[in-house]
Amino acid sequence: MHRRTLLCATLSGVASLGALALTGCGPQKPFQLGFIGGLSDRNSDNGQSGLNGVILAVEEFNRAGGAGGRMVELIQRDDAQNAGTAAKSARELVEAKAEAVIGPFTSGMAKVIVPITGAAGIFQVSPTITSMDFYGKDDNLFRINRTTRDNASDYAKVMLGRGQKAIAVAYDTRNRNFTESWLKEFRTAVTATGQKLAAEVPYESAADADFAGVVGKMLASQPDSLFFVSGALDVARLAQQARKQAPSLPIGASEWAATEQLIELGGQVVEGLLIVQNFDRDDTTPRFKEFSEAYFKRFQRKPGYSSVSAYDAATVVLTALKNRKSGESMKDAALRSGPYPGLQQTITFDANGDTPRKVFFTEIRDGRYVRI
Structure with a gap:
C-alpha cells in the first residue's frame, strides 16, 4: 500500500484523534499535464485528433493507478494556429505549473511556444513537428516525429x-x-x-x-x-x-x-x-488493434497519424512521470526511462530528444490510404 494511503488508513482507525486527525488525508492533488495544439484553426483536425490520443492515454493511466496512486489532470489549451493565441496559451500552462506539455502539432506554433515553456524549464514532447529548427538541440523539447x-x-x-x-x-x-x-x-x-x-x-x-x-x-x-x-x-x-x-x-x-x-x-x-x-494504418498486431478499438469506442472515429503520435508522446511523458525520482527533472527521467514501447515502433531518444521513425508511402485509392 502507498505510504500516504497507509498513514490515512491508520489515522482513520484511531477514534480518539477525532475528525481533525484526517485533515490532509483526502485524495492527493493530481499532477497537471498540459496539452497545446490547434483546436479551432483551419487545420484543427490535426490538433483535435492529437488531443483525443492524449485523453485516451491519460484515462488509461489513471485507471491503472496513476503515478504512485496520484492521478493526472489534463489542461487543454488551443493555439489556434495564431502566434498571439499560442503565446497566451503557453503562458497559461506555465502559470498552471504543468509538469510537462504535450504539443504543439505544427512547427510554426512551436517557434512561438517552445521559447516560453523552455524558459520556464517545462519538459515538452511534440508528437508531430518536423522542422530542422528543432533538430539537434539540447533543450527541454523532445520530438516523436522524424525531420x-x-x-x-x-x-x-x-x-x-x-x-x-x-x-x-x-x-x-x-x-x-x-x-x-x-x-x-x-x-x-x-x-x-x-x-x-x-x-x-x-x-x-x-x-x-x-x-x-x-x-x-x-x-x-x-x-x-x-x-x-x-x-x-x-x-x-x-x-x-x-x-x-x-x-x-x-x-x-x-x-x-x-x-x-x-x-x-x-x-x-x-x-x-x-x-x-508515419504509422501503418493496416497494422493487425494485437496492441494496435486494441488501441484502435478503444479509440473508436471513446471518440466514434478511427485514429489518424496525430492520434497515434500523440498517444506515443503521452506514453513517454506518463512513463517518465511515474519513474521520476525525488529531485529529478522530467527531462532526465525521460532520458533514463527509455526506450519506450510505442504503438507500432520502439521510441528511442538521443541526448537531444530526437528520434528516428519509420514511415509508409501511400496513395489514396477508393477513399482510403493504401500502402505502395
Whole structure:
C-alpha cells in the first residue's frame, strides 16, 4: 500500500484523534499535464485528433493507478494556429505549473511556444513537428516525429521512381517554419537526384485564398507533377483546382495533410494523391488493434497519424512521470526511462530528444490510404 494511503488508513482507525486527525488525508492533488495544439484553426483536425490520443492515454493511466496512486489532470489549451493565441496559451500552462506539455502539432506554433515553456524549464514532447529548427538541440523539447530532411529526401526518391522530374510546389506561409524548412530540404534532395522544382508558389491559408490562382501559377511552369506543402483542408481545395485545370497531372502532398479529413473533404479529387504516413494504418498486431478499438469506442472515429503520435508522446511523458525520482527533472527521467514501447515502433531518444521513425508511402485509392 502507498505510504500516504497507509498513514490515512491508520489515522482513520484511531477514534480518539477525532475528525481533525484526517485533515490532509483526502485524495492527493493530481499532477497537471498540459496539452497545446490547434483546436479551432483551419487545420484543427490535426490538433483535435492529437488531443483525443492524449485523453485516451491519460484515462488509461489513471485507471491503472496513476503515478504512485496520484492521478493526472489534463489542461487543454488551443493555439489556434495564431502566434498571439499560442503565446497566451503557453503562458497559461506555465502559470498552471504543468509538469510537462504535450504539443504543439505544427512547427510554426512551436517557434512561438517552445521559447516560453523552455524558459520556464517545462519538459515538452511534440508528437508531430518536423522542422530542422528543432533538430539537434539540447533543450527541454523532445520530438516523436522524424525531420523535414528525412521526409523530403524520401519523397524525392519516390517521385523520381515515378518519373516525376519537374515538380511544381505550392506551400502555405501560415505555417512557414515547417513549410519553408520542408521546401528547402526538398529542393536540396531533388537537385541531388537530377530533378528540379519547376515552380515554388507561396500562399497564405485563408477561407478566401485564391486556390485557382495558386494552381494556375504552378501550371505556368509546365511541370510534370504538382505537390502541396499544406494542411488537409487546403490540399483538398488545391487538388480540386488541379483536377479542373490539369486533370492528368500526378498530385502529392506532404505529411502535414495526412489526416482523415483529407479524404472526407477531398473525395474524388484526391484519388491517386501520393502522401506519406508515419504509422501503418493496416497494422493487425494485437496492441494496435486494441488501441484502435478503444479509440473508436471513446471518440466514434478511427485514429489518424496525430492520434497515434500523440498517444506515443503521452506514453513517454506518463512513463517518465511515474519513474521520476525525488529531485529529478522530467527531462532526465525521460532520458533514463527509455526506450519506450510505442504503438507500432520502439521510441528511442538521443541526448537531444530526437528520434528516428519509420514511415509508409501511400496513395489514396477508393477513399482510403493504401500502402505502395
